[in-house]
Amino acid sequence: MLTRIDHIGIACFDLDRTVEFYRATYGFEVHHTEVNEEQGVREAMLRINGTSDGGASYLQLLEPTREDSAVGKWLAKNGEGVHHIAFGTADVDQDASDIRGKGVRVLYDEPRTGSMGSRITFLHPKDCHGVLTELVTARDEH
Numbered sequence: 317m318l319t320r321i322d323h324i325g326i327a328c329f330d331l332d333r334t335v336e337f338y339r340a341t342y343g344f345e346v347h348h349t350e351v352n353e354e355q356g357v358r359e360a361m362l363r364i365n366g367t368s369d370g371g372a373s374y375l376q377l378l379e380p381t382r383e384d385s386a387v388g389k390w391l392a393k394n395g396e397g398v399h400h401i402a403f404g405t406a407d408v409d410q411d412a413s414d415i416r417g418k419g420v421r422v423l424y425d426e427p428r429t430g431s432m433g434s435r436i437t438f439l440h441p442k443d444c445h446g447v448l449t450e451l452v453t454a455r456d457e458h
């Protein structure tokens with residue numbers, strides 16, 4: 317069951333400058349940073365609020381580490397902006413299976429490693445009315 321907006325992924329050209337915009341404009345501080353080589357991103361998670369299911373909601377700022385990554389390709393075509401939304405679930409395997417059964421393309425056969433030790437998968441944007449959609453089970457949920 318999807319129980320929260322886990323994060324909104326925002327593609328940017330310069331992570332440090334974008335982090336500074338969110339800090340100076342809204343007062344959001346960086347909760348976590350990491351490089352995910354498999355996904356080809358350097359990212360900063362800005363924690364917005366905690367939620368009653370034990371998860372939390374974040375803004376995820378994403379700078380590509382290579383041009384041929386998903387975010388690199390998207391930035392070259394569209395420029396900066398919202399890249400994807402992510403719904404949180406205690407059981408990404410079950411939700412991905414249920415959603416696949418409804419005819420939506422799930423991009424990975426098995427969930428992969430996401431931010432902060434989470435398990436993630438993606439739904440194809442063409443099957444989701446133009447929105448790249450991620451499903452996330454946070455590390456403490458699995």
Ligand code: MC0
Nearest residue numbers: 325352355386387389390399423430431438441446447448
């Ligand atoms: C591509 N399209 C999108 C889109 N990316 N539409 C909405 N939102 C996006 N973000 C559209 C394109 O405009 C194009 O439409 C069509 O999908 C095919 O795109 P493409 O440019 O030819 O690229 P593909 O097909 O090679 O790849 C698209 C696909 C890929 C969604 C399969 O980006 C992917 O596998 N994404 C999942 C992984 C990902 O995004 N990782 C980065 C975040 P037209 O109409 O022109 O044909 S990593 C992350 O978020 C982790 C670290 C975490 O949360 O923990």
